[in-house]
Amino acid sequence: MRRAAQYLWLPVLVVVIWQVAASLRWIDPLFFPPPSELAPAAAASIRNGELPRHIAATLRRTFAGFVLGSGLGLLVGVAIGIRVWVGRSLSPLIAALYTTPKLGLLPMVMLFLGVTDVSRIALVALGSFLMQTMHTADAVRGIPTAYVDLARNYGAGGMALLRKVYLPATAPGVFTGLRLALGRALMITVAVELVSAPEGIGHMIWMSWQTFATRQLYLGVAAAAGLGAALHLGLRTAERHLLPWTGRR
Amino acid sequence: MNRRLFAATLAATACRRSRSSGKRRIRLAALPRLHMAGFYLADELGYFADEGLEIEVIKPPLAAGIYVLLSGGEADATITSISAGLINAIGQGSRARIAAGRLRLTPGCGDAGRLFGSRQAFPEGFQSLQLLRGKRIAVNSAGGPQNFYLDVFLRTAGLTRADLDVQTLGVYEAAVLLGSGRLDAMVSLGEDIALSSTRGQYVEGPVVSDLLPGFMYSYLTFGRSLLDGDLAVGRAFLRACLRGTRSYVSGTIPRFLEEFARTNQLELPALLAMCRRSFVLDGSIDLDDIQRFAAWSAAQGMSPEEYQAESLIDRRFLDA
Structure with missing residues (x-):
């Protein structure tokens, strides 16, 4: 109960201040519709299936890109961590791509892959891949060599090393990478949808902006924020259960 | 003391400005589009100055920004194509109204659509x-x-x-x-x-x-300051706009076109030779076309309801 209160008091306070400010006309309700108007609009949008349809489209792209990108990033990150020459070969490219705004690559990707979900998911996967690769490589590099030497001295071979040393030692770093990569995947998905997508939360936000539908605009932003929070909390919870030894709360 | 001095200096500067130009400033929010040629011509030929007006063009990066500027009172008028954004802004309570018509789809004239x-x-x-x-x-x-x-x-x-x-x-x-x-x-x-x-x-x-000959798709829309202020200002502005449009249609070429061609990498000769018969010379508004668009917007789920065209317009400026 106390834990929930700690999470919720600030958002609740913001909503209350927003409602009061809009009701007293301190802010223009045309631009800032009060939460009491947004709630029925959200309910209607859920009832007619519009909001669920957009959320589903965004989640589909986010998870497709995340699974592809993070899966590959995990493998490449491990390779970079255990083989110095792999790191030297890939680091310049990864560093350059990491700092490049992914949305800036969209026109190029669309020229190669067309105006389809393949382009959108490819960009999401790229963002997840880079994040996961860097965190995984750091986690593998960060394993004290003494752990590995000790295990080898006790006769641990390939699989045993992986299971007993590499996995437990890198898991916290890998999980941090997963959490950040998922967040990055959602961000890129919504950004790509803003520019070019027939559905999705980003499309909903952009469409609302173009048609001056301010209630829908806020619903879209709230849905994106809610999804981000839910995904973050979901992975945090999974981390607590899967990696109890890290002691993360 | 310093604050008072600053305020006095500001007031004096403001007075000087209004004395020096003596003109009412109109802030027009619009994207630099080809159909703005008549408007720019009116400015270049001094038609606004003749009416005692001074024009400031605000160019938002995107069309949707126009409705925000107009609804927020940061622009006095806008020239824009009809859109769900425009009718929704007015329909949901923004103090703005369509004041005049500007362009019609004309067979054999132009490539719009x-x-x-x-x-x-x-x-x-x-x-x-x-x-x-x-x-x-x-x-x-x-x-x-x-x-x-x-x-x-x-x-x-x-x-x-x-x-x-x-x-x-x-x-x-x-x-x-x-x-x-x-x-x-x-x-x-x-x-x-x-x-x-x-x-x-x-x-x-x-x-x-x-397929849709005569459909009126572009309008001049006024915001709060022109709707609720002195009607003579809005009428003067509309008069100058229509005068510029007539000059453009009769063949006068604004400097704006050269800049427009350069900026958008378009062929200037093609641009100059473009048909100009689509402009509405008297500013009349086609209610049926607005209603048709409002019905489409509602049917597409872009508007919360089908707004009545009559509630989106204000004829006081045309009736003068």
Whole structure:
């Protein structure tokens, strides 16, 4: 109960201040519709299936890109961590791509892959891949060599090393990478949808902006924020259960 | 003390400014589009100055920004195509109204609402609108007239949106993708690839003005300051705008066109030779066309309800 209160008091306070400010006309309700108007609009949008349809489209792209990108990033990150020459070969490219705004690559990707979900998911996967690769490589590099030497001295071979040393030692770093990569995947998905997508939360936000539908605009932003929070909390919870030894709360 | 001094200096500066120009400033929010030529001509020829007006053009980066500027009182007027954004802003309580009509779809005049296709998708040309079935097609803006025109094409062909893949893309992105064959067709604004040197690379399709002749698609809209202030100011502004339009239609060329061609990499000769018969010379408003668009916007789920055209306009400036 106390834990929930700690999470919720600030958002609740913001909503209350927003409602009061809009009701007293301190802010223009045309631009800032009060939460009491947004709630029925959200309910209607859920009832007619519009909001669920957009959320589903965004989640589909986010998870497709995340699974592809993070899966590959995990493998490449491990390779970079255990083989110095792999790191030297890939680091310049990864560093350059990491700092490049992914949305800036969209026109190029669309020229190669067309105006389809393949382009959108490819960009999401790229963002997840880079994040996961860097965190995984750091986690593998960060394993004290003494752990590995000790295990080898006790006769641990390939699989045993992986299971007993590499996995437990890198898991916290890998999980941090997963959490950040998922967040990055959602961000890129919504950004790509803003520019070019027939559905999705980003499309909903952009469409609302173009048609001056301010209630829908806020619903879209709230849905994106809610999804981000839910995904973050979901992975945090999974981390607590899967990696109890890290002691993360 | 310093604050008082600053305020006094500011007031004095303001007084000097108003004494030096003595003109009422009108802030117009508009994108630099070709149909603005008459307006810029009015400014260049001093028609606004003749009416005691001084013009400041605010150019938001995107069309949707216009409604925010107008609704927030940061602009006094706007010249823009009809869109779901415009009618929703007014319908939901923004103090703004359509004050005059500006452009009509005119058969044989201009390329607004023309379909352009890629050679890969239409190797034999646009022989029939039925060929749109299964194609990927781009419109410039979800709530804008290009999207509305697309439905006119589809209705004529007996197709629905489920029969094709509609993408919302900027005209320049769409042109590049069309050229690369990644896009099958686009609905033109009339001032994009239609006026570029690359026009020949695309397959030219039908134009919506043949299917919807006379449809009024661009309007002059006034915001709070002109609607609630001295009516004479709004009337003077409209008078100068219409005078500029008439000069443009009669053949006078504004300097704006050269800059427009350069900025948008369009062919100046094609631009100068463009048909000018689409302009509405008396500013009259077509209520039926506004209603038709409002009905479409509501049917598409872009407006919460079908707003009545009469509630979106204000004729006081035209009636003078």
